Amino acid sequence: MFENLSQRLGGLFDGLRGQGRLTEDNIKDALREVRMALLEADVALPVVRDFVNQVKERAVGAEVIKSLKPGQVFIKIVSDELTALMGAENSALNLAAQPPAVVLMAGLQGAGKTTTVGKLGRLLRTREHKKVLVVSADVYRPAAIKQLETVAGQVGVDFFPSDAGQKPLDIVQAALKQARVGFYDVLIVDTAGRLHVDAEMMDEVRQLHAALNPVETLFVVDAMTGQDAANIAKAFNEVLPLTGVVLTKADGDARGGAALSVRAITGKPIKFIGMGEKLDALEPFHPDRIASRILGMGDVVSLVEEAQRNLDTSKAQALAEKVRAGKGFTLVDMRDQFQQMLNMGGIGGLMDKLPGMGKLTADAKANIEDRDVHRMIAIINSMTIQERLHPELIKGSRKRRIALGSGMQVHDVNRLLKQHRDMSDMMKKFSGGGMKKMMRALKGRIPGMPM
Structure with missing residues (x-):
């Protein structure tokens, strides 16, 4: 939802860079773009007219905070007015009555x-x-x-x-x-x-x-x-x-x-x-x-709420402890991570809530599908328990058998194994005090970072 509107508004504010103040002149084009974007989104004309007038009234003459860019101030104003237009806050069901x-x-x-x-x-x-x-x-x-x-x-x-x-x-x-x-x-x-x-x-x-x-x-x-x-x-x-x-x-x-x-x-x-x-x-x-x-700007709050409802916290805790102890990241762990992702609405559901994803084109989003995740799970399911726990055992003949069992090609199996190695290498950086070493190495390079 809102893909067209998000793409229209995505690069809208670039022209406001370098301005120390929002004036009627330097937001004229931005307001025109907002108006056209809303009309193309099939918003009712009276609603568009009132919305644009509200944004204009608030934006003209608004001082820009030193740490922000004019475009960011304008985005904040548009965001506030969009929120007000749709109702300011969630209106929950009123079930405070004599049951039922x-x-x-x-x-x-x-x-x-x-x-x-x-x-x-x-x-x-x-x-x-x-x-x-x-x-x-x-x-x-x-x-x-x-x-x-x-x-x-x-x-x-x-x-x-x-x-x-x-x-x-x-x-x-x-x-x-x-x-x-x-x-x-x-x-x-x-x-x-x-x-x-x-x-x-x-x-x-x-x-x-x-x-x-x-x-x-x-x-x-x-x-x-x-x-x-x-x-x-x-x-x-x-x-x-x-x-x-x-x-x-x-x-x-x-x-x-x-x-x-x-x-x-x-x-x-x-x-x-x-x-x-x-x-x-x-x-x-x-x-x-x-x-x-x-x-x-994504919807991180909803993402966190969904994670709390759908993620298996016991599995997440067990994996965290395993990584800290340096016990390795197996294909069983990888499959669990894929399954957790699907439980949270799949890649599409996650992308809609992540900041910046609205700027991706429709073609780019089409290339990221849950189907690929299901395929990788199918490949892992075609392995023996021993192969899932010890991926290094998987060589030529085993790869052919796994590909045949999952209905995939050998290059699909190779791609999965490479992805597993990459994830495993990343996990090693966090084991055995690796996180502390990484933070210690970064100390002094990031302003305001504590020891």
Whole structure:
């Protein structure tokens, strides 16, 4: 998401170098570029106009701190305004209610509503430790109920059965009764979607809202519809008291217009953003972190949070102790590192959160794929235990057998072994006091570095 916008803004500030002060003249071109970048990202015109005016008002005449460059000051101003545009801070779900807290999901057909119900259920179960029940009131779309039952089983939340022959109102009332009897913390209700906003659909969802009195009414919308997403959300908000928006399929939207327009047009916060098809690919929407990604500064906070959730700390600790003791870095250790990387969303997920990665071209990103990681794991899996622990045993005939077993070529095996040697050499520098020696050698060369 935001690839186009990030690339447009990436080299925007070079022209401001050497300026001791930001003036209307020396930021004129930069403001024009910001305006064009936002319009190309399919951000609504009124939103672009207000945004550019806000940036201009703050930037003109701003003094440049001695240690910073004018471009950096301008980036800070743009970052602050982007954050404010998207809602300043994360707006968490309000589940402070007499259990069960009811979350009603509304939206058009095809927006990914049913999958999002499952993703949200998983997030609440794993991160908030809530007991969750989900129910489908979509009696119109074939297999909608079965789809939610399947998704619920995959994410480990309970499913309340319903039937296409029932009335939606009867379904949700029975589900609410079950949620109370079963002492559930949260009940998530999946409502029917239509291909467009119509009176019949709105009337039904209004009735469901009145019967359930939900603490959260979330509108699920496809990010790839651009600024139309904000307009559709606005239409829903006029007849239904929405509390927030969930943007889906954001990983397929290179523009990002929906994320930048929804809050300004509807006045409702984006609470979650879907960044992939996997059932764990739903994240709380943090405007400041998204603004940082747009400007190529990465999202290190989210990266650290993801590491804390997904990394096996016991394995990481064992490897650290092994390296310190100088016991060597085996192909088993290497495979574990690859697996940890995949657990954190793969190379693509890591790259989106690392500073500077937004400046990479689409072609450069295409060359870095998780497929290569899976191939290397397959090669290691084709080895014997002895070969994984002692890579020096792997010679000609063994290489051919390993390549054949993994469906790769001998040169692929050679490349993996070279990568392992490089990683192993790096690990040796940190063993047996190597880190202290390295720091001692650097002492005096880096200003302000302690002994």
